[in-house]
Amino acid sequence: MTDNLLMGAMLLGIMLVLLAGGVWIAMTLAIVGWVGQAFFTNTLPGKNLFSAFWESNASWELAALPLFIWMGEILFRTRLSEEMFEGLRPWLNRVPGRLMHTTILGCGVFGSVSGSSAATCATISKVALPELKRRGYNENLAIGSLATAGTLGILIPPSITMVVYAVAADASIIRIFLAGFLPGLLLMLLFSGYIGWWSLRHPDQVPPADPPMSFMQKVKASGNLIPCALLIIFIVWVLVAGWATATECAAFGALGSLAIAAWGRSLTWQAFKDGLMGATRTSCMIMFILAGAAFLTKTMAFTGIPRELAEWVEGMHLSPYALIGALVLVYLVLGTALDGISMIVLTSAVVLPMIQKAGFDLVWFGIFIVLLVEIAEVTPPVGFNLFVLQNMTGKDSNVIAKAAIPFFLCLVACIAIITVFPEIVTFLPDAMMGKEH
Numbered sequence: 264m265t266d267n268l269l270m271g272a273m274l275l276g277i278m279l280v281l282l283a284g285g286v287w288i289a290m291t292l293a294i295v296g297w298v299g300q301a302f303f304t305n306t307l308p309g310k311n312l313f314s315a316f317w318e319s320n321a322s323w324e325l326a327a328l329p330l331f332i333w334m335g336e337i338l339f340r341t342r343l344s345e346e347m348f349e350g351l352r353p354w355l356n357r358v359p360g361r362l363m364h365t366t367i368l369g370c371g372v373f374g375s376v377s378g379s380s381a382a383t384c385a386t387i388s389k390v391a392l393p394e395l396k397r398r399g400y401n402e403n404l405a406i407g408s409l410a411t412a413g414t415l416g417i418l419i420p421p422s423i424t425m426v427v428y429a430v431a432a433d434a435s436i437i438r439i440f441l442a443g444f445l446p447g448l449l450l451m452l453l454f455s456g457y458i459g460w461w462s463l464r465h466p467d468q469v470p471p472a473d474p475p476m477s478f479m480q481k482v483k484a485s486g487n488l489i490p491c492a493l494l495i496i497f498i499v500w501v502l503v504a505g506w507a508t509a510t511e512c513a514a515f516g517a518l519g520s521l522a523i524a525a526w527g528r529s530l531t532w533q534a535f536k537d538g539l540m541g542a543t544r545t546s547c548m549i550m551f552i553l554a555g556a557a558f559l560t561k562t563m564a565f566t567g568i569p570r571e572l573a574e575w576v577e578g579m580h581l582s583p584y585a586l587i588g589a590l591v592l593v594y595l596v597l598g599t600a601l602d603g604i605s606m607i608v609l610t611s612a613v614v615l616p617m618i619q620k621a622g623f624d625l626v627w628f629g630i631f632i633v634l635l636v637e638i639a640e641v642t643p644p645v646g647f648n649l650f651v652l653q654n655m656t657g658k659d660s661n662v663i664a665k666a667a668i669p670f671f672l673c674l675v676a677c678i679a680i681i682t683v684f685p686e687i688v689t690f691l692p693d694a695m696m697g698k699e700h
Contacts, residue, residue, distance in 0.1 A: 271568045274299050275599065282660075288650050289548075292555030299562035311561050319557035320550050328381065329546035330513035335386030336538035336545075337520040337530075338491070350488030353481040356473050359459035363400055363408070363469075366391050367454045370412035371419060371447065372495055380640050381549050384413025384648045388655050389541075399470045404461060406656060407666035410648045411674060412454055414637035419447040424636055428607050428629045432615055438692040439629045445687050446630050446677065453673040461669070490527070494519040548654050552647065583621040587682060590614065591635065598639025598646075606639065607632060627681070627688045634678050641667050641674075 274295050281291040293312065300308035351368075355361050369387040388409045395405045417424045420440035429436040462469045476484070498516050501507040507515065524530035581589055597606050618628050640648045641664065649660040649667075656663070681687050 270299075270303050270566060274562075287551075288653075289551040289555035292552070292559045296555070296559040296562040299559075299566060304562070304565040306565055308562075312558055315558035315561050316554040319554045327510040327513035328549060329542055330510070330517045331383075332385050332389075332545050332549075333538060333542035334513070334516040334520045335389040336541045337517065337524055337534075338386075338390045340534040340538045340541075350485040352473065353476050353484045356476070359469075360455070360462040361469060361472070362395060362398065363404060363458050363462065364455050366395075366405060366408040367412050367451050367458070370409070370415045371451045380414045380416045380637070381647060381651055383416030384409060384651045385545055385549070385655065387413065388652060389545075392656070401465070401468045403666040404458065406652060406658070406663055407668070407670050408454060408458060410641050410646075410652055410663055410667040411637075411670035412451075413648050413651070414640045414674075415447060415450065417640075418443050418450065418630075418633055418637060420444070424607070424633055425629065428611075428632060432611065432625045432629065434625045434629060435692075435696075438626050438696060441692040441695055442626050442630050442688045443633070445691055446634070446681055449680065449687060450634075450673065450677045453677055454670055457669055457673055490523045494523060545651075545654065549651065552650055556647075583623065584682070586617065586621050587623075587631075591678070594632070594635040595638065595642065598635070598642045606636060624685065624689060626692060627685050630681065630688045631678065634674060634681070638671065638674050641671055 277298060278291055278295045281294060282288070286294070296315075297308045297312065300306050300311060351365055352362060355364055358364060366387060369391060370383050391409065392402075392405060396402055420443050425439050425443060426436055428434070429439050494516065497519070498512045501512060501515065521530065521535075524534075579589065593610075594606060597610070615625070615628075619625065640646055643649065643660060643664045646660065646664065649663050652658070652663050653660045
């Protein structure tokens with residue numbers, strides 16, 4: 264165990280030095296993976312490098328990513344994003360934080376469609392950040408909320424991470440999907456609650472409220488929301504009905520955005536080209552990082568560090584809640600170097616029997632581990648959402664991580680709440696499908 268801990272510390276040190284030196288994130292991940300395999304294992308890093316890069320990007324599910332990002336680019340480069348904000352403004356006018364809540368609402372709604380943390384974060388950031396900044400809202404609060412609310416894409420079904428866990432745990436995918444809705448709503452309320460509290464404490468950093476409007480005036484002003492709302496409802500409907508996969512829904516979303524923009528006469532040839540190029544650059548950046556992370560994951564698997572960490576925890580013979588606390592620490596450590604799916608795959612063989620032995624429900628643990636994966640998405644140095652926002656804002660990932668700390672604590676609070684009140688997770692699947700025996 265000591266040798267593996269020393270090895271892990273060395274690899275983490277190399278990663279931090281490379282990132283501090285300004286090396287590209289994807290290249291840093293690949294270099295650390297290469298060093299780990301070349302010096303600490305008996306494998307050939309060159310062969311694994313090519314296979315990791317190919318396997319991580321040659322995925323039908325991943326095809327949804329550039330399409331959803333293009334959808335966001337279309338909304339951003341036409342008047343649709345501005346019209347969405349204008350439609351929401353009357354309803355949020357008297358809520359502390361006002362339009363800042365659109366980051367949470369947008370990520371929650373879009374997360375239910377995309378199933379991807381990166382796609383949710385990139386798309387809503389592209390639409391919301393410029394509008395919020397233009398209207399005078401606090402940029403750090405907006406960035407922090409987007410970094411964490413973007414992770415709702417993997418908590419609110421459908422979610423690729425949930426599917427991976429269900430397969431690993433031999434659990435019902437539908438039950439785990441249903442279990443994600445109430446915790447997702449709870450997390451959105453926690454995020455919005457913090458925004459409201461912060462806004463009450465810093466009233467000078469929130470734009471003044473608009474004059475009061477009657478209900479009919481609000482409905483009339485919300486007419487701008489109808490086209491985009493219908494598009495989102497249609498996408499969710501065909502997905503839930505089973506008529507389309509997430510990738511096909513992404514194609515519908517991009518096509519629908521183009522149609523709405525053309526109908527509103529805000530789609531120009533230049534906006535079309537700029538949107539396409541912007542989506543290409545962002546998608547390539549994300550896929551390059553995914554490839555580097557996949558190679559580093561292979562290295563971690565060969566070294567056996569994640570498995571030994573889990574076995575070390577098992578050997579401590581902890582009480583059920585002490586076991587949960589220890590697993591939180593283990594997954595937080597793993598989240599600094601691995602993506603969420605890899606964390607689940609590499610540890611499930613050891614962790615799941617421990618959880619069952621301790622008397623925890625596997626469906627509940629699925630949501631618990633998804634929340635930990637969300638934390639990993641905003642944990643330096645390999646917080647994927649931090650990288651996405653770093654590329655989109657030009658700010659250092661550490662600055663973004665600092666802005667996300669209050670929302671990070673909301674994630675921790677959500678984990679604590681579902682641990683004390685597990686019925687929040689199990690109520691919906693039990694009510695709709697009956698209790699498991």
